[in-house]
Amino acid sequence: MPELPEVETIRRGLELLVVGQQINSVEVLLPKMFIGSAEDIVGASLVSAGRRGKLLIIRTSGTFSVLIHLKMTGQLLFVRAGETTSLPEKSTKVIFTFESGDRLFFNDFRTFGFVQLFEQTKLDEHPFIRKIGIEPLENFFTQSSFYALLSKSNRSNIKAFLLDQTKIAGLGNIYADEVLFAAKILPTRRVDSLSFSERELLFESIRAVLSKGIDLRGSSHTSYVDVSGERGVFLNQATVYQRAGLPCRDCGTLITKIRLAGRGTHYCPNCQK
DNA sequence: TGCCCCCTGCAG
């Protein structure tokens, strides 16, 4: 499931492989997943690949930018002109073909994701972008800004807080569980019960775990791959996610799994307090 | 604030 580290890995791939290319055609195979008129970007060149939380924002030389959300099972796959490929396949929903003959395939078997064309001068007014919270790896994500956010959510549990994209952008279920293990905090803890030192360690853990996720090119639990089709290796080092019933890497206690905030939630009942 | 829904593949 693409979270911040996976989307960032894809963004870097797009920057390397498709930025600078001119769009020759856009083939939409499932209309509900493409918001806007494909012809509006034909002939435009891609000028940058950005990211806000889990949303990719590709700017073009024309009027429209291309927003892409991968949700649960979206993939963006780049194929060079003339390269042998099994694509498109049945999960392929949109195909971008460039002037060079290179192609970018948007695959999504559960069809939760979307591609949307949006006027670039109005991006700040985009209803979804407006709601996205602070970028945890940017410099303006400071301890004081984090504490201010926490103080506005006293009654929620810390796991739900971390998953809320309107507060901190980019954490999903995998990284939320991993962050809480790193911070030695139980996912069920109420925000207002966290001590100052716990808040401090939580702040550091968010940045450390997400950075490590990017370094390891993301998590490939099910369908995540980068634009070159490579899987990420973060989960090889996961401490709790998908490790229910296995011994904690630190203390050997068996990892527990519960359901919280509508998500499978994994933690070490000994290391996390 | 929490639960259901969108949808499909696959584990049990």
Place this chain on the structure above:
DNA sequence: CTGCAGGGGGCA
């Protein structure tokens, strides 16, 4: 064959 996987919108 049922239920789980979970990002995010919508609703009570």
